[in-house]
Amino acid sequence: MAAAKNDPKVIRAWTFYDWANSVYSLTITSAVFPLFYSALTKGGAGEDLVAQAHGIPAKALYSYALSAGFLLVALIAPLLSGIADSRGNKLAFLKAFCYLGAASCAGLAFFTLDGLWWGLALVALACIGFSGSLVFYDAFLVDIAGKDQHDKVSARGYTMGYFGSVILLVINLLMVMKPGWFHLPEEVTIGGTTYGGVPARTTFLTVAIWWAGFAQLAFRRLPKRTTAAEGRDGLIWSGYAELRKVWRQLNATVRLKRYLFAFFVFNMGIQTVMYLAVIFAEAEIKQVDGTGAIVPIASESLIISILLIQLVAALGAALFVRLSARFGNLRALAIGVSVWVGVCIAAYFTHWTSEFYLLASCVGLVMGGCQALARSTYAKFLPPTRDTASYFSFYDVSYYLGTVLGTAVFGVVLQITGDLRNTAVALCSFFILGLLLLLRVPKQEVAQVRPSS
Numbered sequence: 001m002a003a004a005k006n007d008p009k010v011i012r013a014w015t016f017y018d019w020a021n022s023v024y025s026l027t028i029t030s031a032v033f034p035l036f037y038s039a040l041t042k043g044g045a046g047e048d049l050v051a052q053a054h055g056i057p058a059k060a061l062y063s064y065a066l067s068a069g070f071l072l073v074a075l076i077a078p079l080l081s082g083i084a085d086s087r088g089n090k091l092a093f094l095k096a097f098c099y100l101g102a103a104s105c106a107g108l109a110f111f112t113l114d115g116l117w118w119g120l121a122l123v124a125l126a127c128i129g130f131s132g133s134l135v136f137y138d139a140f141l142v143d144i145a146g147k148d149q150h151d152k153v154s155a156r157g158y159t160m161g162y163f164g165s166v167i168l169l170v171i172n173l174l175m176v177m178k179p180g181w182f183h184l185p186e187e188v189t190i191g192g193t194t195y196g197g198v199p200a201r202t203t204f205l206t207v208a209i210w211w212a213g214f215a216q217l218a219f220r221r222l223p224k225r226t227t228a229a230e231g232r233d234g235l236i237w238s239g240y241a242e243l244r245k246v247w248r249q250l251n252a253t254v255r256l257k258r259y260l261f262a263f264f265v266f267n268m269g270i271q272t273v274m275y276l277a278v279i280f281a282e283a284e285i286k287q288v289d290g291t292g293a294i295v296p297i298a299s300e301s302l303i304i305s306i307l308l309i310q311l312v313a314a315l316g317a318a319l320f321v322r323l324s325a326r327f328g329n330l331r332a333l334a335i336g337v338s339v340w341v342g343v344c345i346a347a348y349f350t351h352w353t354s355e356f357y358l359l360a361s362c363v364g365l366v367m368g369g370c371q372a373l374a375r376s377t378y379a380k381f382l383p384p385t386r387d388t389a390s391y392f393s394f395y396d397v398s399y400y401l402g403t404v405l406g407t408a409v410f411g412v413v414l415q416i417t418g419d420l421r422n423t424a425v426a427l428c429s430f431f432i433l434g435l436l437l438l439l440r441v442p443k444q445e446v447a448q449v450r451p452s453s
Contacts, residue, residue, distance in 0.1 A: 101129020
């Protein structure tokens, strides 16, 4: 039997999965792992060892690994959501992807340059675990909360994620900066292989334990079974059939279809910033050291800026809930995307750490708000249906295909031009186009009237 909507205990449990899995977004994709990967792929003179060996810049190759992970999720999400809707077992799939992601993060602790391709495969698998679990996690929003609560509950989930991930990142930062406090050596030999950077590698293990561990709080309360969709023929391929049905229904509307196109475009920019901002900053942002010399931004400064983003993002999520209550979801999102345009323009001209901190604050403000409202706006626009996983599968396919294109464009622009600042120009174009499309979304649903033959 499906759980009653707006049950405080179930909603609290649902938000705890955000608390659990957001440590992947912060430590693995945004903070420690990108810096670890950059250090691992650099030679003593700062040369790109991956480019020398394989002809592709290490940073571009990393973005392609993320693109591959997102692409696979986009391809298999309809298949799995179809099975989940038919059987009413979204929780089982949520668990499976959670454990895949956590195990892959643990595997990254053994990433070496000699095992580059295996390591990049783990990067992709961790991405698949995280992204695949969100397909089913997001779909629970419709099952556990009424439409009038979607904005509030969605924002609460993101806020929990921001705070939880900050707590672990502070611990991870101490591990890297003060390894002696944790009795961590700089290197260790296992099975004849010597692994350097043990403090950083240990943080990947903590992510796996935190993610899988705190997820149990969500798994314990979320409904084991949700209402199964009726009339499904062909269990395996029903998800793709449902996507076709959703697409036909979209073609009969104006608001939902236009919103999804706008979301697809502006989300390309948001996700690319989230996953690759550290790669940009590590190469382009400078600071003055104690001797007065101009040097690249320190790893500690980068991680502090990421902590700043997370803390401001929690406030941003709450702020945009208020904006949506006053102006409506669409106008509030338009305000957020407009700020994103300014962020990208500013990023192109940002060179110093102090400027980057200010930019990070702006990113945090709109990142939390836009992510929370994008999810809840889609949930609000859905028609009455039992096929929640299939509808959110369509949303998530758009989400991940947009991320595939965004991260791939980042890599291509870098590979062709060799200048990371040009990627800011590409991202700015995504937000401008997304804003224009968002402004075309009507406030009320409009049926698409087809002329009679």
